Amino acid sequence: xxxxxxxxxxxxxxxxxxxxxxxxxxxxxxxxxxxxxxxxxxxxxxxxxxxxxxxxxxxxxxxxxxxxxxxxxxxxxxxxxxxxxxxxxxxxxxxxxxxxxxxxxxxxxxxxxxxxxxxxxxxxxxxxxxxxxxxxxxxxxxxxxxxxxxxxxxxxxxxxxxxxxxxxxxxxxxxxxxxxxxxxxxxxxxxxxxxxxxx
Amino acid sequence: xxxxxxxxxxxxxxxxxxxxxxxxxxxxxxxxxxxxxxxxxxxxxxxxxxxxxxxxxxxxxxxxxxxxxxxxxxxxxxxxxxxxxxxxxxxxxxxxxxxxxxxxxxxxxxxxxxxxxxxxxxxxxxxxxxxxxxxxxxxxxxxxxxxxxxxxxxxxxxxxxxxxxxxxxxxxxxxxxxxxxxxxxxxxxxxxxxxxxxx
Amino acid sequence: xxxxxxxxxxxxxxxxxxxxxxxxxxxxxxxxxxxxxxxxxxxxxxxxxxxxxxxxxxxxxxxxxxxxxxxxxxxxxxxxxxxxxxxxxxxxxxxxxxxxxxxxxxxxxxxxxxxxxxxxxxxxxxxxxxxxxxxxxxxxxxxxxxxxxxxxxxxxxxxxxxxxxxxxxxxxxxxxxxxxxxxxxxxxxxxxxxxxxxx
Amino acid sequence: xxxxxxxxxxxxxxxxxxxxxxxxxxxxxxxxxxxxxxxxxxxxxxxxxxxxxxxxxxxxxxxxxxxxxxxxxxxxxxxxxxxxxxxxxxxxxxxxxxxxxxxxxxxxxxxxxxxxxxxxxxxxxxxxxxxxxxxxxxxxxxxxxxxxxxxxxxxxxxxxxxxxxxxxxxxxxxxxxxxxxxxxxxxxxxxxxxxxxxx
DNA sequence: CATGAATGAGTGTTCATTCAT
DNA sequence: TATGAATGAACACTCATTCAT
Numbered sequence: 057x058x059x060x061x062x063x064x065x066x067x068x069x070x071x072x073x074x075x076x077x078x079x080x081x082x083x084x085x086x087x088x089x090x091x092x093x094x095x096x097x098x099x100x101x102x103x104x105x106x107x108x109x110x111x112x113x114x115x116x117x118x119x120x121x122x123x124x125x126x127x128x129x130x131x132x133x134x135x136x137x138x139x140x141x142x143x144x145x146x147x148x149x150x151x152x153x154x155x156x157x158x159x160x161x162x163x164x165x166x167x168x169x170x171x172x173x174x175x176x177x178x179x180x181x182x183x184x185x186x187x188x189x190x191x192x193x194x195x196x197x198x199x200x201x202x203x204x205x206x207x208x209x210x211x212x213x214x215x216x217x218x219x220x221x222x223x224x225x226x227x228x229x230x231x232x233x234x235x236x237x238x239x240x241x242x243x244x245x246x247x248x249x250x251x252x253x254x255x
Numbered sequence: 256x257x258x259x260x261x262x263x264x265x266x267x268x269x270x271x272x273x274x275x276x277x278x279x280x281x282x283x284x285x286x287x288x289x290x291x292x293x294x295x296x297x298x299x300x301x302x303x304x305x306x307x308x309x310x311x312x313x314x315x316x317x318x319x320x321x322x323x324x325x326x327x328x329x330x331x332x333x334x335x336x337x338x339x340x341x342x343x344x345x346x347x348x349x350x351x352x353x354x355x356x357x358x359x360x361x362x363x364x365x366x367x368x369x370x371x372x373x374x375x376x377x378x379x380x381x382x383x384x385x386x387x388x389x390x391x392x393x394x395x396x397x398x399x400x401x402x403x404x405x406x407x408x409x410x411x412x413x414x415x416x417x418x419x420x421x422x423x424x425x426x427x428x429x430x431x432x433x434x435x436x437x438x439x440x441x442x443x444x445x446x447x448x449x450x451x452x453x454x
Numbered sequence: 455x456x457x458x459x460x461x462x463x464x465x466x467x468x469x470x471x472x473x474x475x476x477x478x479x480x481x482x483x484x485x486x487x488x489x490x491x492x493x494x495x496x497x498x499x500x501x502x503x504x505x506x507x508x509x510x511x512x513x514x515x516x517x518x519x520x521x522x523x524x525x526x527x528x529x530x531x532x533x534x535x536x537x538x539x540x541x542x543x544x545x546x547x548x549x550x551x552x553x554x555x556x557x558x559x560x561x562x563x564x565x566x567x568x569x570x571x572x573x574x575x576x577x578x579x580x581x582x583x584x585x586x587x588x589x590x591x592x593x594x595x596x597x598x599x600x601x602x603x604x605x606x607x608x609x610x611x612x613x614x615x616x617x618x619x620x621x622x623x624x625x626x627x628x629x630x631x632x633x634x635x636x637x638x639x640x641x642x643x644x645x646x647x648x649x650x651x652x653x
Numbered sequence: 654x655x656x657x658x659x660x661x662x663x664x665x666x667x668x669x670x671x672x673x674x675x676x677x678x679x680x681x682x683x684x685x686x687x688x689x690x691x692x693x694x695x696x697x698x699x700x701x702x703x704x705x706x707x708x709x710x711x712x713x714x715x716x717x718x719x720x721x722x723x724x725x726x727x728x729x730x731x732x733x734x735x736x737x738x739x740x741x742x743x744x745x746x747x748x749x750x751x752x753x754x755x756x757x758x759x760x761x762x763x764x765x766x767x768x769x770x771x772x773x774x775x776x777x778x779x780x781x782x783x784x785x786x787x788x789x790x791x792x793x794x795x796x797x798x799x800x801x802x803x804x805x806x807x808x809x810x811x812x813x814x815x816x817x818x819x820x821x822x823x824x825x826x827x828x829x830x831x832x833x834x835x836x837x838x839x840x841x842x843x844x845x846x847x848x849x850x851x852x
Numbered sequence: 853c854a855t856g857a858a859t860g861a862g863t864g865t866t867c868a869t870t871c872a873t
Numbered sequence: 874t875a876t877g878a879a880t881g882a883a884c885a886c887t888c889a890t891t892c893a894t
Contacts, residue, residue, distance in 0.1 A: 082370015084283070088868060098876050100870080109868065160369060166424060167366030170359060171281010179428055214425075214432075215441060222421025225365060226413075229378060233413070242414060249448050260857065287885060297859050299887080308885060459878065480768015482681070486864060496880050498866080507864060558767060564822060565764030568757060569679015577826060612823075612830075613839060620819025623763060624811075627776055631811075640812060647846050685889060695855050697891085706889065855894080863887070870880080 067105050067115070070095045074116040079157050083164035086113070114178050117165050120158050121182045124148065128189065138202040138252055141193035141216075145243050148186070148220045150227040151236045159224040183217075190216050197252070204251020212250055219246055266304050266314070269294050273315040278356050282363035285312070313377050316364050319357050320381050323347065327388065337401040337451055340392035340415075344442050347385070347419045349426040350435045358423040382416075389415050396451070403450020411449055418445055465503050465513070468493050472514040477555050481562035484511070512576050515563050518556050519580050522546065526587065536600040536650055539591035539614075543641050546584070546618045548625040549634045557622040581615075588614050595650070602649020610648055617644055664702050664712070667692045671713040676754050680761035683710070711775050714762050717755050718779045721745065725786065735799040735849055738790035738813075742840050745783070745817045747824040748833045756821040780814075787813050794849070801848020809847055816843055 073095035077086045088109055092099040106112045124147060131143040150159040169175040191213045197203050219242060227234040272294035276285045287308055291298040305311045323346060330342040349358040368374040390412045396402050418441060426433040471493035475484045486507055490497040504510045522545060529541040548557040567573040589611045595601050617640060625632040670692035674683045685706055689696040703709045721744060728740040747756040766772040788810045794800050816839060824831040 083366055084370050087866080089866090099868085100876060100878095101874085103869075104874075164366045164369055166428060167282055167363045169428060170278075170363055171284055176428070183429060211437070211440060211444075214437065215444070218418065218421035218425055218441065220421070221424040222417030222419070225420040225424060226417055229365060229368060229375070230382065238410070238413065241410060242417065245410075245414070245448065249444065265857095286883080288883085298885090299860065300858055302886070303857065464878095477767075481764055483768055485862080487862085497864090498881065499879055501865070502878065562764045562767055564826060565680055565761040567826060568761055569681050574826070581827065609835070609838060609842075612835065613842070616819035616823055616839065617815065618819070619822040620815035620817070623818040623822060624815055627763060627766060627773070628780060636808070636811065639808060640815065643808075643812070643846065647842065684887080686887090696889085697855055697857095698853085700890075701853070855892105857892090857894100859889105859891080861888090861890105864885095866884070867882090868880105870878105871876105872878090873876080 063105070068119065070097075070102060070105060070112070071116045071119045074112055075120070075157065075161055078116075078164055079160050083113075083168060088112075110172065110174060113165070113168070114175060117161065117175075117178065118182065120161055121185070124158060125185065125189075132193075137193060137197035137200045138247070141190065141197060142243070142247065144189060144193060145216060145220070146240075149239050149243065150224055150234075151239060156227065156231070160228050163225055163228050186220075187213060187217060194250075197250075202253055207250050215246055219243065262304070267318070269296075269301060269304060269311070270315045270318045273311055274319070274356060274360055277315070277363050278359045282312075282367060287311075309371070309373060312364070312367070313374060316360065316374075316377065317381065319360050320384070323354075323357060324384065324388075331392075336392060336396035336399045337446070340389065340396060341442070341446065343388060343392060344415060344419070345439070348438050348442065349423055349433075350438060355426065355430070359427050362424055362427050385419075386412060386416060393449075396449075401452055406449050414445055418442065461503070466517070468495075468500060468503060468510070469514045469517045472510055473518070473555060473559055476514070476562050477558050481511075481566060486510075508570070508572060511563070511566070512573060514559065515573075515576065516580065518559050519583070522553075522556060523583065523587075530591075535591060535595035535598045536645070539588065539595060540641070540645065542587060542591060543614060543618070544638070547637045547641065548622055548632075549637060554625065554629070558626050561623055561626050584618075585611060585615060592648075595648075600651055605648050613644055617641065660702070665716065667694070667699060667702060667709070668713045668716045671709055672717070672754065672758055675713070675761055676757050680710075680765060685709075707769065707771060710762070710765070711772060714758065714772075714775065715779065717758055718782070721755060722782065722786075729790075734790060734794035734797040735844070738787065738794060739840070739844065741786060741790060742813060742817070743837075746836050746840065747821055747831075748836060753824065753828070757825050760822055760825050783817075784810060784814060791847075794847075799850055804847055812843055816840065 070091065074086060074091050077090050077094050081090065088099050088102055091112065092102060102112060106115060128144050128147045131147055132140040135143060147155075150156045165175065165179065169179045191209060194203070194207075194209050194212055194216075198207060198209065223234060223239050223242065227239070269290065273285060273290050276289050276293050280289065287298050287301055290311065291301060301311065305314065327343050327346045330346055331339040334342060346354075349355045364374065364378065368378045390408060393402070393406075393408050393411055393415075397406060397408065422433060422438050422441065426438070468489065472484060472489050475488050475492050479488065486500055487497050489510065490500060500510065504513065526542050526545045529545055530538040533541060545553075548554045563573065563577065567577045589607060592601070592605075592607050592610055592614075596605060596607065621632060621637050621640065625637070667688065671683060671688050674687050674691050678687065685696050685699055688709065689699055699709060703712060725741050725744045728744055729737040732740060744752075747753045762772065762776065766776045788806060791800070791804075791806050791809055791813075795804060795806065820831060820836050820839065824836070
């Protein structure tokens with residue numbers, strides 16, 4: 057039992073090292089050797105914990121998403137509807153260093169996903185989770201009468217997702233231009249366009 | 256007499272081949288050999304037309320942007336303000352196959368740019384052009400009384416850019432989900448939020 | 455437990471292979487692949503033991519010099535002045551197959567050094583060692599009264615060095631012409647010109 | 654007839670360009686393209702004047718030797734014996750920039766010659782010319798009674814050749830250490846050791 | 853004669869992966 | 874379980890050479 061805990065801890069350690077390498081050197085330089093060096097272990101050991109390099113990168117992406125999801129779970133505890141939606145969005149946007157890093161990793165993976173079927177499928181699966189979460193809170197908001205009557209939930213969800221992706225890309229590529237304040241402005245403008253009336 | 260070749264045409268040919276490879280196999284597999292194979296020439300010949308691989312990729316990106324810019328120029332001929340802004344946005348969005356390809360290339364470069372200073376600088380320069388164009392048309396629209404009085408031009412420009420980036424990423428990663436109609440819906444919703452009153 | 459290898463022995467093995475390739479095929483054909491083949495290992499492994507090719511070649515040169523220096527140390531044990539000087543010179547001259555090989559490597563590097571700043575610096579450093587050794591023994595000889603009174607030590611040192619370099623080049627380029635006997639003749643003629651009176 | 658003159662002039666031009674490239678960048682970087690660029694012509698043209706790259710380099714070496722020989726011929730006009738020998742040696746030593754360049758090219762070729770049979774043969778042939786010239790003047794000097802009676806002409810010739818090679822190598826590798834004055838000192842010390850009594 | 857585009861082999865180097873220890 | 878040495882293919886790039894023009 058403690059062995060398994062160690063095993064997971066070791067995996068997480070390696071994945072964190074993977075993050076750091078990607079963030080510092082770019083995904084193209086995230087080699088097995090570089091990751092092993094960052095994790096203070098030998099290159100060969102990675103084969104014990106992961107099938108191959110694709111598995112490492114994919115797992116790093118999933119782990120990143122799980123952490124974000126965990127933070128969203130925590131943030132929405134006791135909230136519903138529009139309030140929950142807003143904190144979820146605030147967790148999804150790159151508003152501090154930690155989330156800048158997550159956005160950087162995410163964007164790095166996009167380019168890879170275009171050329172790798174497995175990674176693209178993984179990205180689809182992951183995407184569904186976020187989509188469903190946002191839509192659920194939107195539906196709650198509508199049911200609570202917090203939105204304008206005629207809101208198209210699918211379209212609204214999509215607008216939220218596009219805002220996250222667009223802001224993440226902008227933030228990562230042109231960090232000076234996309235301040236946290238600017239991001240929140242855009243979010244609130246979008247929520248307002250839903251006819252949002254905070255309960 | 257030397258063999259006469261159309262230097263620029265040959266360059267364009269190679270860059271088009273580069274696009275196709277990036278779109279089909281991903282930027283990580285866009286090797287010199289793969290590009291040469293796609294362009295039906297030997298790998299060595301690429302050195303005649305480009306300094307190195309970075310030059311090929313950078314030139315491919317710039318060429319893509321130039322084509323988009325040329326189409327924007329053509330589309331805005333005789334138009335001003337809100338009308339010009341809308342056709343510019345319609346050219347920037349991935350609404351057909353050709354522009355899907357452009358978006359795919361763009362997103363592929365984002366990941367690379369994070370790890371390559373030169374490419375990041377290039378991306379910044381290219382970004383300025385689009386930003387300036389959008390802002391100019393927004394200013395025209397305001398001056399022509401086509402916008403709500405209190406519109407923040409910088410914020411509005413940013414919203415447009417984020418929409419382009421977000422929709423491009425979504426379209427490329429989840430093509431089924433982002434139909435052209437959905438894109439135009441989002442664009443018009445955003446323009447409407449500027450208080451747009453078509454002149 | 456990792457496979458245990460004698461790191462230094464492996465390095466020496468590779469450097470010896472490098473010597474053989476340079477001696478047999480010339481330094482221009484001393485490629486990484488040729489060296490690896492000669493050392494019965496894969497090309498990639500060389501990267502484990504050396505930074506790059508320049509490191510291999512430079513290390514091969516330094517190793518050659520170290521071996522010569524070690525032999526000089528051994529030969530001069532218990533000797534001083536003119537006697538020490540003579541055995542040092544006899545070690546420096548290409549008087550047998552082993553030292554032919556060393557001379558061949560040395561001359562091969564000269565051409566390279568002209569076009570490579572790092573290698574030129576390395577050669578300078580190495581040269582100083584030999585110069586200092588020769589001059590020390592000359593000074594001893596003078597102090598012991600083994601030389602004519604008015605000997606210019608710098609000039610004499612230089613003459614010795616020039617003899618080594620000149621004989622090495624001649625021996626390597628025209629081996630039939632430069633017999634060991636001829637070399638010793640020239641050395642003794644030079645020593646005699648110093649007014650040498652063996653103590 | 655004028656055509657042939659042009660042809661030779663073009664060859665010389667290319668060979669001079671070859672010298673300059675070797676002197677500036679080293680023989681390893683003396684590529685066909687670099688030589689063509691330096692000679693202000695296309696790479697393909699070199700195939701008209703030379704069989705291949707080895708022919709270019711070999712011809713450059715021969716041309717260098719011919720120029721030296723021509724200068725020696727001019728310098729020895731009206732001279733014989735020891736006087737002729739001395740001016741020949743003075744032409745052979747790297748005493749000014751022009752001859753530094755010649756020495757640099759010579760040493761560059763040594764390393765190449767070790768790995769190339771043709772070049773080694775060529776070097777042998779060229780060497781014979783110098784050897785014969787020096788020996789002829791030494792014989793003259795002996796016959797004129799300018800040398801000590803018991804001089805071994807072969808040994809003496811060899812000493813002269815070794816002095817040239819040794820000083821050339823030293824001058825090229827450690828230019829600061831080998832001044833023209835030092836070279837002449839060594840030459841005169843050697844001549845004196847022949848028991849030279851200027852006629 | 854002359855060009856320079858084109859070729860394809862060869863270079864140094866990097867890398868994911870394997871495996872004896 | 875963990876190591877790191879070893880492999881061999883792939884990479885970007887360079888080069889001598891060829892050849893249609």
